[in-house]
Amino acid sequence: MSTILITGGSGFIGSHLIDRLIKDNHRIISLDNLITGRTSNLDHQKDNLNLKTINHDITEPIDIEEKIDYIFHMASPASPIDYLQIPKETLLTGSIGTKNMLDLAQKHSARLLLASTSEIYGDPLEHPQKETYFGNVNTIGPRSCYDEAKRFAEAITMAYHRTHKTNVVIARIFNTYGPRMRPNDGRVVPNFIIQSLKNEPVTINGDGTQTRSFCYIDDLVDGLTKLMFSEIQGEAVNLGNPEETTINDFAEKIKTLTNSASTTTYNDLPENDPIRRLPDITKAKQLLNWEPKTDIETGLSATIEHFKNVMNKTDK
Template sequence: MSRQKQKRILITGAAGFLGSHLCDRFITEGFFVIGMDNLITGDLRHIEHLFKLPNFEFYQHDVSKFVHVPGKLDYILHFASPASPIDYLRIPIQTLKVGSLGTHNLLGLAKTKGARILVASTSEVYGDPLVSPQSEEYWGNVNPVGPRGVYDEAKRFQEAMTMAYHNFHGLETRIVRIFNTYGPRMRLNDGRALPTFIAQALRGEELTVFGDGSQTRSFCYVSDQVEGIFRLLLSDYTLPMNIGNPDELTIRQIAEEIITLTGNKSGIRYESLPVDDPKQRRPDISKARQILGWQPTISREEGLERTISYFKQLSSDTLKKGDFTYYNQQ
């Protein structure tokens, strides 16, 4: 494919968990991929296998500052943001800035380049939901001044600004609301339940469950998530869309499944529930099914086995590093 015909895509947050998998997917699809990340939570090891390729470039840059990319751009994926409790509690101002200033900069870049932009929102826009499952029409139950507010409100503002650019400037925009996603390249100490449970189990420790473990989550394997995002980008749908796995289970159940799969003998330790921890997370994916023809295909057992296998490949020193007690059962 000639360089003139080859589609060019900018992926921010490229060295992160989801961003790096998206880089892989678009490289496979024949795109010229420009990765961008300030590495505040990303890891270059996630994308170092791409550096040797002629259709990949990387820029270390903070999108909260002015963003310039030479040449044409056909698409932008905005995935730059701290996404785990341990991160957005540690760097709350940066979290708010990347959702506001960063989104503004990238929407402006998309307008200048005539590019279509997809922004990564989150199920956290629903807060601690009063309805289940959560459909895109639900407006949410969010505490703007609670500890999670810096992330929740950054994403809600991001959606509002994206729709404003779409409605006022006619910009081609897409919004994906991502529910809990897991798989290889998750950070061991990012504060989320699944990697924490797996790391604790492999170290032979008790698994830390907050509350009585009855709060629910719905876990989507990363390749399914990437497929949904890919289809949404190339679709004609401009309103927010849920992409996640509607298979709901309790935090206690997922801990017990990991104990079984790893052969851990230490059991579960219960601690008090954090502030504003959502009681339920289950996406209504009717729109994704009808409009994109998408639904998850990887079973939880298969996805967990793949993820545990990835964690087992890490060195014992890596597995031991960090405090794996997570802040919220996200």
């Protein structure tokens, strides 16, 4: 049994990761200031003695008495609706927050996995994106608070590795979806599902020919745990689903799976919204023997069920 610290454990990905690690018999300490997370994501674990939750803003240093073996550093606002509202908090969490977690890792001789993002590739000029691609980011654009926070987070993580030999690894996570996404987090999966369930028009930004790839949460959690418990150090690895879909096709799929009568409306594309985003996961396949297994219909059906339950509860 290892003691694992997770930042952002009350968030979408963090809470699923906690479920998996508890199932695998680890002891978990979660640090979260609930700026975008929800305590309800961990309600089902609240009596579990192997989970300790601490309300803490990681931009403030923290000392943990127990010996920590691993740190999954997941904390950061992650949806455009969040980081456009709280750009300074996003930058400080990625920068000072990451520094504080690296200091903690160093003190405990713990291994740290940084949750980075495909957003570090910006509006990419290379498809699909390999880990060797340096990215195309507008440093003063509206999304820069997130993109540059994560680029800084990667850079300081590598600086600790090179200077102090801190044991680190970086996961570059691509779009992930599944139960516990927030209904109003502004991303296409909750938007399209809720609009379809309510038979309201499905709103697409741009003309819908832009592409995305969507990885189901269980597959991502598999990838994150495989990466953490691997020998890989001081490197970045893409984790995402390499199946590309246009936003138009994705909306149609959701309408079909929800038996919806929704029509489709088109809005302007937000500034600096990438036109294509697609992971090259050759490295993860070769080094971790990992690739997503959940097909889109299965993943979407589970997510649709989740949102049906959420809507039933809020209707009552």
